[in-house]
Amino acid sequence: MLQRDGLRDWRRRQSRLLRPLPRSFYDRNARQVAPDLVGCLLVRREGKKTRVGRIVETEAYIGEHDLACHARAGRTARTEVMYGEPGHAYVYLIYGVHPMLNAVCGPGSAANAVLIRAAEPVPGELPLLHSATGPGNLCKAFDIGLAMNRDDLCDPGAALFIAPRPAEGRKPRLWRGPRVGVDYSGEWASRKLRFLDRDSAHVSRPRPPQSRMSEGRGSVPRR
């Protein structure tokens, strides 16, 4: 049990080192922020527990002119937070079922946001409650609900924030592709605003051609 206490202390020390990305990080177009968030650490503090995951997939939603972005309808009660200070959470419910986590971006009051679509476990940290592959699953794994809408991700005491890429962490090899589930948005559906770490086994579908675990349902290498 000494060993386990040691591990707990180690985790506590590690998690104290995690600090939120500064607001200036988010105060840019989501097109710039989204790829920079891949490899960063999603941190959820709940009671005495701190859960950490490495973000491996994001999507940029770049403002009112982006027909896939909720702000396409302009300023409304729901989208208000996207026009506010960068660095806050925008959480909404999709299909009446799944909460989705976004980080509000800028510049300034431009209604930009980055959807956080997947995270992978970090060795040495608490195991995640559940797979964090896919935006709905990710919210479940980190216990993120609608109540966290508008929370400030830059507050050092926040229950939810994103910490910078660890210096010792591997640098992601990024792949860029079209966003998922936005076929209704015309030409915006084909814009490559989805970013993922090609070497992660925890990205959602559809996976890029030669990523780890890219084998779809029952497909077999050809000969």
Added chain:
DNA sequence: TGCCGGATCCTG
């Protein structure tokens, strides 16, 4: 006030 359509996921 009512209706419609989602930035999804899981099962059959």
Added chain:
DNA sequence: AGGATCCGGCAA
């Protein structure tokens, strides 16, 4: 392939 399940946005 389809259902779950509910909220925001828009038309009436």
